[in-house]
Amino acid sequence: MKIVVIDGQGGKIGQAVIAALKAAAPSEEIYAIGTNSAATAAMLKAGADHGATGENPVIVAGRDADIIVGPIGIVIADSLLGELTPAMAVAVGQSRAQKFLIPLNKCATNVIGASEMPFSDYIKQTAASVLAHIAEQ
Numbered sequence: 001m002k003i004v005v006i007d008g009q010g011g012k013i014g015q016a017v018i019a020a021l022k023a024a025a026p027s028e029e030i031y032a033i034g035t036n037s038a039a040t041a042a043m044l045k046a047g048a049d050h051g052a053t054g055e056n057p058v059i060v061a062g063r064d065a066d067i068i069v070g071p072i073g074i075v076i077a078d079s080l081l082g083e084l085t086p087a088m089a090v091a092v093g094q095s096r097a098q099k100f101l102i103p104l105n106k107c108a109t110n111v112i113g114a115s116e117m118p119f120s121d122y123i124k125q126t127a128a129s130v131l132a133h134i135a136e137q
Contacts, residue, residue, distance in 0.1 A: 001134055004031045004061045005048065006070040006092065008080035011039030013071050013102060016119070018046035020127035025134065031065075033057045035083035058088040062095035066137075067130060072101040076109060100130050 003021065007014030011034055018030055032048035034040030035058075044051040052061070062068060073079030075093050077086035092099065102122050103114035117125075 001066045003067045004065040006033045006074045007039045008035035008083040011042030015042040015046040016123040022047040059091040062091040065097035068097040069100045
């Protein structure tokens with residue numbers, strides 16, 4: 001199963017997701033795709049198997065991904081302080097992958113109905129949902 005984790009800025013969200021997934025399922029292959037090199041480096045430190053940075057890696061990785069994980073901003077053009085390009089958002093949105101989006105109310109976007117919870121709870125919930133999806137396959 002090809003798991004792609006996409007993050008930007010400092011990569012804190014992607015880093016935490018990868019660490020949680022690798023702790024629970026170390027054999028799963030995880031691709032860290034950062035919108036900048038700092039985000040990619042943080043995710044690689046967390047244990048990602050592969051890493052790449054920029055718009056084209058998001059587009060290419062999304063083509064055959066089984067799972068895409070990241071903050072909700074990865075499907076919103078110009079989010080993550082402008083790091084997420086329109087082409088990246090389209091690539092994620094059009095990917096056949098099952099998407100697990102963390103509903104952080106940032107990037108001028110509020111997800112109605114999403115409960116406010118500590119960051120660590122979002123990560124636990126995301127990892128559990130991804131692992132449950134893998135188990136169903």
